[in-house]
Amino acid sequence: MNDYTHIIVASILFVVTLFTITKIGGKKQLSELSFFEYVSGITIGSIAGEVIMGLDGNLLHGVLAIMIFGSFTYLHDLIGIKSKKFRDFFEGNATVFIKEGKVLEENLKKEKYTIDELNSLLRQKNVFKTADVEFAVLEPKGDLSVLLKKELQPITPKDLNMTVSPEKEAHTVIMDGNVLNDQLTAAGKNRGWLDTELSILNVTLDNVFMAQVDSYGKLTIDTYDDQLQVPSPQPRKLLLAMLNKCQADLELYALETVSDEAKQMYNKNAAKLQTAIKKIKPFLNE
Amino acid sequence: MTVAANVNQCLSTLKGIEAQLSSFAINSTVPEASKIFHETMMVIGEIKMDLEQRKIQLEKEEPQYKG
Numbered sequence: 001m002n003d004y005t006h007i008i009v010a011s012i013l014f015v016v017t018l019f020t021i022t023k024i025g026g027k028k029q030l031s032e033l034s035f036f037e038y039v040s041g042i043t044i045g046s047i048a049g050e051v052i053m054g055l056d057g058n059l060l061h062g063v064l065a066i067m068i069f070g071s072f073t074y075l076h077d078l079i080g081i082k083s084k085k086f087r088d089f090f091e092g093n094a095t096v097f098i099k100e101g102k103v104l105e106e107n108l109k110k111e112k113y114t115i116d117e118l119n120s121l122l123r124q125k126n127v128f129k130t131a132d133v134e135f136a137v138l139e140p141k142g143d144l145s146v147l148l149k150k151e152l153q154p155i156t157p158k159d160l161n162m163t164v165s166p167e168k169e170a171h172t173v174i175m176d177g178n179v180l181n182d183q184l185t186a187a188g189k190n191r192g193w194l195d196t197e198l199s200i201l202n203v204t205l206d207n208v209f210m211a212q213v214d215s216y217g218k219l220t221i222d223t224y225d226d227q228l229q230v231p232s233p234q235p236r237k238l239l240l241a242m243l244n245k246c247q248a249d250l251e252l253y254a255l256e257t258v259s260d261e262a263k264q265m266y267n268k269n270a271a272k273l274q275t276a277i278k279k280i281k282p283f284l285n286e
Numbered sequence: 287m288t289v290a291a292n293v294n295q296c297l298s299t300l301k302g303i304e305a306q307l308s309s310f311a312i313n314s315t316v317p318e319a320s321k322i323f324h325e326t327m328m329v330i331g332e333i334k335m336d337l338e339q340r341k342i343q344l345e346k347e348e349p350q351y352k353g
Contacts, residue, residue, distance in 0.1 A: 242306075
């Protein structure tokens with residue numbers, strides 16, 4: 001076997017081996033979350049590289065070593081699920097670096113981090129002032145997780161006491177001009193509905209690159225023809241406007257009428273509609 | 287526009303709203319949203335009934351504007 005065929009055979013063999021090992025190891029292997037995955041990831045890679053290029057080596061030796069490293073990570077994962085002690089020993093705990101806004105120098109020293117390195121990690125989290133941090137912890141993987149002080153955290157609807165309409169995941173129902181039937185079913189829709197919606201938007205199926213339907217049954221599409229102006233109706237906003245108009249009309253009629261009985265009826269209904277609008281308003285925001 | 291015509295117009299808008307709400311309630315996959323759409327639809331239905339009665343009254347008073 002000459003050098004070239006050796007390299008070709010070895011490369012193909014190791015692509016298959018590495019693929020199998022990573023498939024078995026799963027997503028966790030790729031994330032390199034723990035010490036073991038990190039080490040085995042590097043080692044498996046270098047073994048493969050070494051055996052492919054080291055022309056005298058026996059191919060099967062390399063495969064064996066990769067299998068061993070792969071099974072070690074696999075075993076480590078399996079035992080880790082069962083035992084907390086095992087996990088603590090192999091993966092280590094997170095180390096608290098900043099608590100209540102104060103840097104814990106002892107822990108920095110223990111992990112051999114300098115204040116410059118800590119500052120650099122903080123900057124990567126967009127924090128430029130240590131005083132802004134309430135709590136920061138060094139994860140076993142080596143990156144820093146930062147909890148900002150409450151007043152510096154991004155504002156949320158909850159902070160503002162706002163009600164927002166709940167929204168579930170969108171479903172992609174058309175890809176490359178093909179209808180994905182299982183996604184369509186998951187969204188609770190059918191072909192008839194999709195055809196109607198597409199005709200409302202005035203496009204044909206084969207011109208649609210991608211279409212998604214949100215949890216309110218609204219279809220948004222992207223067409224192959226980027227010059228095409230697709231109408232983007234906002235039916236929920238329109239409905240809110242209509243509700244408001246009706247409410248204003250009722251109030252107006254109450255002012256205009258001379259009959260006391262009718263005035264009362266209009267006022268009662270205007271108030272009723274007002275309460276209903278207040279309740280439904282968060283759901284009509286899109 | 288006469289009063290009767292105004293009320294008539296408002297009634298049609300309410301009918302439109304009712305239909306739209308019903309369509310939203312069916313098309314939404316979020317139960318909370320469906321519920322609130324449905325509840326609002328009921329409220330609109332009640333208001334519609336009151337207005338319909340008023341419309342009949344008005345038509346009695348001004349039969350020439352019966353639409």
